[in-house]
Ligand SMILES: NC(=O)C1=CN([C@@H]2O[C@H](COP(=O)(O)OP(=O)(O)OC[C@H]3O[C@@H](n4cnc5c(N)ncnc54)[C@H](O)[C@@H]3O)[C@@H](O)[C@H]2O)C=CC1
């Protein structure tokens with residue numbers, strides 16, 4: 337069993353009163369780690385060490401040196417790639433290929449890309465007229481915001497945590513990270529990386545624990561935290577926003593979604609089936625950008641439902657170390673119970689269960705894990721619970737539509753506004769749709785195709801602000817204007 341401690345001022349430390357909690361494997365629910373649960377005094381030391389680091393060596397080094405250090409972090413993640421893959425698989429139970437092809441490489445990229453962004457972005461300047469005719473020069477200067485509180489979720493832990501730590505450090509801030517209680521391993525490994533490449537003590541800190549009345553709340557309430565960046569549930573975002581209001585701290589939120597996939601009859605059929613399959617079922621449906629509502633133009637409806645059913649029934653459940661498996665469990669037994677409760681509700685509300693709806697049969701050594709079948713429904717009303725509420729599991733409801741007008745209204749019929757995926761060969765129509773569907777991110781003939789320089793975030797209850805490229809700089813720096821009278 338692993339012992340995971342908090343990482344404060346460059347040292348791994350036990351928590352006050354040596355308080356700990358257990359982490360269970362999603363594949364069989366055996367205990368795999370014991371985690372130090374940070375108390376208020378631990379969080380306080382982490383925040384103070386982050387503040388001191390701003391005044392120390394980190395605050396004094398040049399942007400070029402900072403950029404080189406972050407390249408070093410990316411290279412060291414790549415050098416220790418297998419350890420990160422193994423740790424993330426242990427935490428999440430997700431397949432080896434998802435880690436090696438997507439989630440762990442993105443961790444390294446999150447440091448490299450933002451190092452490049454800060455190296456290459458110019459600041460604005462204006463020549464200003466004055467009555468004496470000599471004029472003035474205004475220019476903007478970016479300074480770090482200070483100590484950033486980073487609160488991250490469990491579904492893509494390393495990717496989503498480094499998506500915030502990378503730009504925060506590139507901009508010269510220091511961070512205190514509170515990883516999800518479900519997935520503490522890679523944040524701790526990153527502490528080792530920070531030390532080995534020479535990131536000064538106190539720049540990167542990790543405190544473990546839960547949300548309310550635990551490390552998450554202690555961090556967001558701490559008056560020396562200058563800004564908070566959060567990915568997680570919309571309800572949690574509301575609680576964090578209340579905490580941030582004290583001291584009027586800035587927030588950046590990426591939250592839940594109830595994303596629509598829209599398939600027109602003129603689409604490339606195989607590509608659309610493949611794209612919707614990935615968007616509904618990748619990571620066992622635990623992706624904020626995932627598709628839980630699918631709208632298919634009527635002439636294609638039956639054929640599409642049958643093809644998606646075939647794909648969903650072809651997944652191979654298994655241990656992530658078994659390379660023949662391509663499908664993992666849900667993160668926890670509590671989360672599986674939540675998703676199963678939606679499976680039951682769908683039936684109560686009159687759904688036709690096209691496939692799935694229950695728990696797959698597993699071998700004896702995996703039977704105690706959080707396995708669940710990919711599930712497809714049809715036939716529900718537009719106000720059914722599984723059509724309106726975020727489930728965050730491997731499931732989707734498919735409904736036919738007849739007109740563009742109708743499908744825009746259906747897609748927008750939600751309090752969320754994170755992403756959508758649209759499948760059509762008519763790019764004029766696709767563009768028209770992108771203007772009308774009320775989301776932060778629209779993918780056309782693709783899904784989860786990321787360029788880290790682009791704006792990422794949600795509308796409505798899916799988020800506040802945008803991160804990515806220069807948008808991250810907007811959040812992680814203060815812009816100062818300097819006016820020189822010439
Ligand atoms: N929009 C996006 O980019 C993404 C959104 N999500 C959303 O995240 C959710 C799944 O992740 P979870 O980890 O279950 O979310 P969650 O909101 O329960 O937890 C996220 C983090 O917040 C912490 N936390 C909980 N209550 C807190 C409080 N009162 N104060 C401070 N910290 C608190 C948790 O300990 C955890 O570290 C889904 O609803 C999903 O839609 C997940 C990934 C990406």
Ligand SMILES: O=C(O)/C=C/C=C(\O)C(=O)O
Nearest residue numbers: 491492499622623624625
């Ligand atoms: O690519 C990003 O920056 C965010 C991706 C989000 C997920 O992977 C997720 O929520 O699972």
